[in-house]
Amino acid sequence: MLQIVLAVILLAIVGTLVGFYFAIFVVGKKREKFTFDPVYEKERAKHYPPPYPNGWFSLCSSGDITKGKVKEIEALGQKFAVFRGENGEVGVLDVYCPHLNANLAGGTVKGNNLVCPFHAWEFKANGKCAHIPYSDNVPRTAETKAWTVVENWGLIMVWYHSDGIAPTWNPDSGLSDTEKAYKYHSKTQDTLHIHLQDFAENGADYAHFACVHNLLTIPFANRFVYVKHTLNIEFGEGDKQHQAYFSDTAELVKRSTDQKIEHAGGHATVTFFGPGFLIFRFTTKIANVLLIKTFTPLGELKVRMEDYVYAPKGTPGLMIKYILGEASAQFHDDIAIWEKKNFATKPLLVKGDGPIMKMRSWYSQFYTESSYAQKSFAGQYRKPTAVAEELVEEEAGSR
Numbered sequence: 001m002l003q004i005v006l007a008v009i010l011l012a013i014v015g016t017l018v019g020f021y022f023a024i025f026v027v028g029k030k031r032e033k034f035t036f037d038p039v040y041e042k043e044r045a046k047h048y049p050p051p052y053p054n055g056w057f058s059l060c061s062s063g064d065i066t067k068g069k070v071k072e073i074e075a076l077g078q079k080f081a082v083f084r085g086e087n088g089e090v091g092v093l094d095v096y097c098p099h100l101n102a103n104l105a106g107g108t109v110k111g112n113n114l115v116c117p118f119h120a121w122e123f124k125a126n127g128k129c130a131h132i133p134y135s136d137n138v139p140r141t142a143e144t145k146a147w148t149v150v151e152n153w154g155l156i157m158v159w160y161h162s163d164g165i166a167p168t169w170n171p172d173s174g175l176s177d178t179e180k181a182y183k184y185h186s187k188t189q190d191t192l193h194i195h196l197q198d199f200a201e202n203g204a205d206y207a208h209f210a211c212v213h214n215l216l217t218i219p220f221a222n223r224f225v226y227v228k229h230t231l232n233i234e235f236g237e238g239d240k241q242h243q244a245y246f247s248d249t250a251e252l253v254k255r256s257t258d259q260k261i262e263h264a265g266g267h268a269t270v271t272f273f274g275p276g277f278l279i280f281r282f283t284t285k286i287a288n289v290l291l292i293k294t295f296t297p298l299g300e301l302k303v304r305m306e307d308y309v310y311a312p313k314g315t316p317g318l319m320i321k322y323i324l325g326e327a328s329a330q331f332h333d334d335i336a337i338w339e340k341k342n343f344a345t346k347p348l349l350v351k352g353d354g355p356i357m358k359m360r361s362w363y364s365q366f367y368t369e370s371s372y373a374q375k376s377f378a379g380q381y382r383k384p385t386a387v388a389e390e391l392v393e394e395e396a397g398s399r
């Protein structure tokens with residue numbers, strides 16, 4: 001009897017400690033709040049590359065726009081009216097009606113068309129005006145901009161190109177059949193005051209891992225162990241030119257002996273699909289987790305980031321939460337730096353820094369001449385391509 005009572009007490013204590021741990025270090029670890037100073041932010045933005053690289057960007061989840069629904073979504077320095085007709089097709093239109101600029105997202109869906117709330121003009125998903133209730137004549141010019149849209153990974157994505165050209169690549173699913181059978185776990189959303197290129201450069205910046213990402217979220221464990229990263233990044237070619245592949249093998253190492261602890265670490269691979277999407281794959285002994293991460297620029301140094309988390313069926317939720325907790329704690333440490341940094345157009349690089357300029361060179365494919373005219377700061381940006389090429393050569397020479 002006494003043994004049972006002791007076992008119950010022990011279980012209660014362990015349960016409480018685990019609960020506290022998750023409440024404090026996993027769930028409760030919120031990132032530092034950003035203080036927005038418009039003058040400083042304007043100045044900071046001057047040095048960064050253009051705010052809207054070319055590519056596919058997520059507007060929202062497919063499930064947010066059910067049949068017959070319309071929603072206003074902000075992205076790429078403007079607002080969109082996103083709606084789904086009775087035929088199941090999604091239309092993405094500029095939010096302001098071409099007639100007298102009422103907000104189309106305040107309208108209604110009728111059949112497969114979007115009806116403006118002001119004078120009830122009807123627009124098809126291709127932007128053409130289908131009907132004006134008080135006029136027999138629908139002028140040929142009565143149309144609004146319709147954006148090229150696809151649904152992939154359960155997301156509604158639009159194609160953005162500063163020259164207005166058609167998609168140069170397709171966001172095919174990129175998931176294996178096994179992964180497609182994974183179960184949806186959760187979604188998180190955050191607005192970051194960063195340029196989305198900073199995230200891409202992070203993977204190529206090998207030297208910061210030992211400085212920023214060497215600790216676990218379990219504070220007492222850090223007295224005995226640290227995390228050692230082995231990193232690699234490669235860039236796609238030909239029809240995969242818009243892709244890049246990053247991998248990180250994180251091992252736990254005993255501080256006393258500098259020896260790694262077997263089976264304690266994890267492996268993460270990241271596939272970049274242009275500037276707006278990534279697939280993270282975490283492989284660890286306790287669970288495998290797949291994360292689709294989206295970056296949608298809203299304005300200069302303002303990015304909406306969303307994480308959609310999936311795992312094999314039957315994976316315990318607590319294990320998924322632990323892996324996500326570790327990953328997001330690492331990520332929050334990065335964000336705290338990115339939100340306060342500037343963009344070094346000609347960084348002072350040394351051996352061991354990693355292929356940062358190769359990453360910049362890869363990323364420069366997402367900007368064209370017209371990208372630089374996007375904002376009032378045009379002309380103050382420095383074109384990265386020429387600088388990047390010059391420094392890639394220096395990088396190669398320094399090895």
Ligand code: FES
Pocket residue numbers: 097098099100101102116117118119120121
């Ligand atoms: S403003 Fe849209 S119909 Fe008049």
Ligand SMILES: [Fe+2]
Pocket residue numbers: 202208212213334
């Ligand atoms: Fe980082």
